Amino acid sequence: MVVRGKIHSGGVRTASLAALVAGALLWSVAPALAGPELDACAAAAASPFEPGYEEIGKHGAQVEASAVDLCKAAVEAEPSSLQAKAWLGRAYYYLSDDAAAAPLLKEASDGGIRIAQSLYGELLLGRSVVPEDAAAAEALLKPLAESGFAQAQFDYARIFDWGIGREPDFTEAARWYQLAADQGHPRALYNLGNMYELGDGVTQDYAEALRLYARSAELREPWGERGLGTLYERGLGVAVQDYVAALAHYERSAALGNRDAWVDAALLYQNGKGVAADPAKAYEYYRKSADAGSGIGAFNVGVSYEQGIGVEADFAEAARWHEIAIERGERLSYGNLGYLYTEGKGVPKDYDKARDLLEQGRDAGDAMSMNNLGWLYENGWGVEQDYIKARDLYQQAYDLGLEFAKGGLDAMEQQLASGGTGGSGSGDGGGGSGGGKTDKLKN
Numbered sequence: 427m428v429v430r431g432k433i434h435s436g437g438v439r440t441a442s443l444a445a446l447v448a449g450a451l452l453w454s455v456a457p458a459l460a461g462p463e464l465d466a467c468a469a470a471a472a473s474p475f476e477p478g479y480e481e482i483g484k485h486g487a488q489v490e491a492s493a494v495d496l497c498k499a500a501v502e503a504e505p506s507s508l509q510a511k512a513w514l515g516r517a518y519y520y521l522s523d524d525a526a527a528a529p530l531l532k533e534a535s536d537g538g539i540r541i542a543q544s545l546y547g548e549l550l551l552g553r554s555v556v557p558e559d560a561a562a563a564e565a566l567l568k569p570l571a572e573s574g575f576a577q578a579q580f581d582y583a584r585i586f587d588w589g590i591g592r593e594p595d596f597t598e599a600a601r602w603y604q605l606a607a608d609q610g611h612p613r614a615l616y617n618l619g620n621m622y623e624l625g626d627g628v629t630q631d632y633a634e635a636l637r638l639y640a641r642s643a644e645l646r647e648p649w650g651e652r653g654l655g656t657l658y659e660r661g662l663g664v665a666v667q668d669y670v671a672a673l674a675h676y677e678r679s680a681a682l683g684n685r686d687a688w689v690d691a692a693l694l695y696q697n698g699k700g701v702a703a704d705p706a707k708a709y710e711y712y713r714k715s716a717d718a719g720s721g722i723g724a725f726n727v728g729v730s731y732e733q734g735i736g737v738e739a740d741f742a743e744a745a746r747w748h749e750i751a752i753e754r755g756e757r758l759s760y761g762n763l764g765y766l767y768t769e770g771k772g773v774p775k776d777y778d779k780a781r782d783l784l785e786q787g788r789d790a791g792d793a794m795s796m797n798n799l800g801w802l803y804e805n806g807w808g809v810e811q812d813y814i815k816a817r818d819l820y821q822q823a824y825d826l827g828l829e830f831a832k833g834g835l836d837a838m839e840q841q842l843a844s845g846g847t848g849g850s851g852s853g854d855g856g857g858g859s860g861g862g863k864t865d866k867l868k869n
Contacts, residue, residue, distance in 0.1 A: 560591025741772025760787025
């Protein structure tokens, strides 16, 4: 299970490195609060890693929507306060409004507010509206991390973890996550636990992963709850495999704002693990995830309409949800939507459209897309029939763990053994669509 994928997209480098380096050297200290509006803003959106706010600061998952209005009032009352702008930017940031957060964090970062520098540095790693600039991000984050600022240590670790502007270095990532985790950073605790779960940069140790996830969850970090759910579901680092405990952790994670955890819980309801099988409940949870903006949630809503899981089967609705999932960056929907276009289910039959979708999915590493593209090459639909390419694609899908691809792979081996290379007739493999949960991304 890979759970720490990149969640950013590439972009041109536009930030002024010299200005960012200069800003990184202007470290802020806790200001004397000037008025009740700034006091209220601090209580709602300050970080516990900022000096002077250790007791009242909120970790990211604890920032509530009301923080925006409180910090807007602070900025209106004190329009020259960079600290108020930093906290307003932080509130937007943790409420997933990067467009509103970015200019506020940039201004406060340039003015030397450390929490703003850390968060803007993270935006420079390619998140959402800010173009990726690894050099500028490192110029901001490295001196802050070396000074012992926990938020910056966590963000700096991501550069090594994701391999942004350099080759991935899990050992170095684990070192920086450890430094942040030692200060009680909730997401650093989760990410470090995940490295112990996978054995990335550290010796694999499920018991240590469990301990770190539990500590993260104690701090109300939704990813920590989800990590615990995974270990209980799979029986790793715990006395016994426990689907009931897994479901409880997934539901707590979802309630704390992890929209993908609804999918984990839904699969337990769908498959009757720890609870009686309940397709309607599974669909309800898939839809909660999708309505919260999740790509994997939208994918599973699409699969529900394909297979009639908790709803009446509706291929047109399935195609619509797969298109939404793709727009949100979910690679799994390429294989399913490509299949629908191949078969003409819910959409006009269109081999060229199917091929384009499946090639995009293949390039993104989706096994079902590889399988279904192999099916096109096997039968010569929208491509020149080619059993060798079909076999290779089935093999790639199978190597990624798609057992379904074994049928197509065996059929192509038989065709090639009998002297066929493609060019006439119809193959014996097959396409398909799948469902489930995607890799969990490190947050």
